Amino acid sequence: MDYITLALAKGRTAKDTFKLLETAGIYFNDFHEKSRKLVFYNDDQSLKLIFVKAVDVPTYVEKGAADIGIVGKDNILEAQADVYEMLDLKLGKCKFVVAGKYPESDPEKKRNLTIASKYPTIAKKHFEKKGTSIETVKLNGAVELAPLIGLSDMIVDIVETGNTIDENGLTIFEEIESISTRLIVNKASFATKSASINLFINNLKSALE
Ligand SMILES: Nc1ncnc2c1ncn2[C@@H]1O[C@H](COP(=O)(O)OP(=O)(O)OP(=O)(O)O)[C@@H](O)[C@H]1O
Numbered sequence: 579m580d581y582i583t584l585a586l587a588k589g590r591t592a593k594d595t596f597k598l599l600e601t602a603g604i605y606f607n608d609f610h611e612k613s614r615k616l617v618f619y620n621d622d623q624s625l626k627l628i629f630v631k632a633v634d635v636p637t638y639v640e641k642g643a644a645d646i647g648i649v650g651k652d653n654i655l656e657a658q659a660d661v662y663e664m665l666d667l668k669l670g671k672c673k674f675v676v677a678g679k680y681p682e683s684d685p686e687k688k689r690n691l692t693i694a695s696k697y698p699t700i701a702k703k704h705f706e707k708k709g710t711s712i713e714t715v716k717l718n719g720a721v722e723l724a725p726l727i728g729l730s731d732m733i734v735d736i737v738e739t740g741n742t743i744d745e746n747g748l749t750i751f752e753e754i755e756s757i758s759t760r761l762i763v764n765k766a767s768f769a770t771k772s773a774s775i776n777l778f779i780n781n782l783k784s785a786l787e
C-alpha cells in the first residue's frame with residue numbers, strides 16, 4: 579500500500595476531526611494538544627499527518643505537498659483550489675452570511691458597496707452574481723467590527739450560533755451558503771494512490787454512519 583500525507587486544519591475543528599479519525603480506527607498516538615510538533619504518524623505508519631493552519635490546507639493539497647486535506651468548505655471556496663472534494667465530514671457546521679447595520683446598510687443598493695471579510699473572493703463572487711460591484715476590505719478576524727466603525731457597509735462572514743452578530747447589533751441580510759468540514763484530495767494523488775485513498779475515505783464514511 580502507498581503511504582499518504584494528510585493535511586489537517588488546526589483550530590476549532592481539530593478535536594472533532596481526531597475523534598472521527600479514532601472512530602475510523604486511525605490513531606496518532608504521539609499527538610497531544612500541547613505539542614509543538616507539526617508532523618505525526620499513525621500506528622502502522624501508513625499515514626503521515628501534517629498539522630497546519632486551516633487557511634493553508636487547500637494549498638498543501640492542491641500543490642501535492644499533501645495527498646488529502648481535512649478543512650472547512652469556507653477555506654476551500656476562498657482558495658478556489660483545484661482539488662477533488664470527496665466527503666462531507668459534517669463537523670464545524672456554520673453558514674456564510676451577508677450582515678450589516680439595519681437599516682443603514684442596504685444590500686439591494688447598487689452603489690459601490692464596501693464589504694469587509696476574511697473571505698474577499700467569496701464576497702466578490704456573491705455580489706457579482708447579483709450584478710453589484712463591491713470593494714472588499716480583507717480582515718483577519720473581528721470582522722463584525724467593520725460596519726460598526728465605518729470601515730465597511732457590510733460584512734461577509736461565518737455565523738454559527740448568531741451570538742457575535744447579535745451582541746454587536748448587526749442584522750443578517752442574506753444567507754449565502756452552508757459550510758462544514760470537507761475531505762479534499764489532490765488530483766494526481768487520486769490517480770496514483772487510489773487504493774490507499776479509497777480505503778481511507780471508506781473508513782471515514784463508515785465512521786460517519
Ligand atoms: N463560529 C464557528 N462555528 C463553527 N465553525 C466555525 C466557526 N467559525 C469557523 N468555523 C469553521 O471552523 C474552521 C476553523 O475555524 P478557526 O476559527 O479555528 O480557524 P481560523 O479562522 O483559521 O483560525 P484563526 O482565527 O486562528 O486564524 C473554519 O474554517 C470554519 O470552517
Ligand SMILES: O=P(O)(O)OC[C@H]1O[C@H](OP(=O)(O)OP(=O)(O)O)[C@H](O)[C@@H]1O
Pocket residue numbers: 718719720721722735736737738739740741742743
Ligand atoms: O455565530 P457565532 O457562534 O457567534 O460564530 C461566529 C463567529 O465565529 C467566527 O469567528 P472566530 O471565533 O473564529 O473569531 P475571529 O473573529 O477571530 O475570526 C466568525 O468569524 C464569527 O465572528
